[in-house]
Amino acid sequence: MAKHSPVIGRYVTIDVDGYEYKVFYLRNGQGQPLVCQHTAGCHNHQWRGLLEDEAITRDYDVIAYDLARHGKSDPPHNREWWKEEYLLTADHYMKFVVAFCDALELKNPIFMGSSFGGNLALQLALHHPDRFRAVIPVEAAEHAPGFFLDWWRHPHANAAQVCASGVWDLMAPQSPDQDRWLTWHYYTQGSEVFRGDLYFYSIDHDLRGQLGNIDTRRCPVIMMTGTYDYLTPPEATENTARQIPGGIYIEMEDIGHFPMSENYPLFAVYLREALRIIEERT
């Protein structure tokens, strides 16, 4: 008897600023849409635990897509993309997510992203508060400088290993070896886009002085960060949440920057709390 997962993968084609993207997404569950963004230079397998978590999928329609140029989502089919330097901007990134949600006709989705997806969640709460029921920025901050590095695609080094081992200690040492090495494996696959993603993460994303304009009555913001995250340490997230009127911060003990991928059972404890708060407030 074959052992099939209930998770289904599909492609949908969307247009973002004239770029034609054929987007791959994984989906499982029913009810409230929960749209999930992977971390920079990675892909949707980071959400593998959540996608098969029956305690979540019985009430939530979990949708984890690959951002264009990541995983099974190709670069734009209508552009000579190899002649342009890839540098992701907040504006294009937001348009991508909104176009994807529109294409799937999702009503009031909750958006959850980690790292550069977490920073995007803050951008969406600020600029598109009525398109999303709530956002869950994971491992996010108002500003995250320091990771837009040339090492990620340096031609004199093995970029796959530099990316994968360069993010290794973003994970907590307590997280299971199997899951940490899977995450390492994923990170060997996205080295050509990692640096361009981090242009958004460390350069273009800067909400300093703007957090007070986020209206959490229209779009609640529940932030979560792990204690082993050196890139966005807990104090950075807490300081960000404190500046958002009505913003909530949850600290996750003994986990790092890739919580959904490095230790899903532990992450799920905190995620259920975040979802409970959203149910209460909306």
Place this chain on the structure above:
Amino acid sequence: MVMSLRDWAVRFSEASDRDATIGAMAKYFTCTYMWDMGTAKVIVEMIDGKVYRINTDPRPLDAYDFALRASPATWREFARPVPEPMYHGIWAASFRRDLKIEGNTLVMMQNLRNFTVQFELLRKVGVPV
């Protein structure tokens, strides 16, 4: 009691040469690096994934490709079986603690997979400070 440099070098060499994760991709893991622990310094010479030599008494002109430098207290934190946050890796400690990465960083990046695994062997071997 702090272990002697000589004992540490033996233990570290054995642990590294026996490590299956390093062994799985050992070929070309060739570089020479210094670990400066303040009161103790070592230069580790790697050739094709094996510890070729550990210099436990480096002289001023002894050569190496790159160096990690931090206080003895930080190295002791690295060597805990489960390090506290921000002492759990070379990136974490260089971003948030007193670890300095110096020298030809490109060589470290070229060997980053195995060097990272090897650094974490300190959690089993300990440090001589």
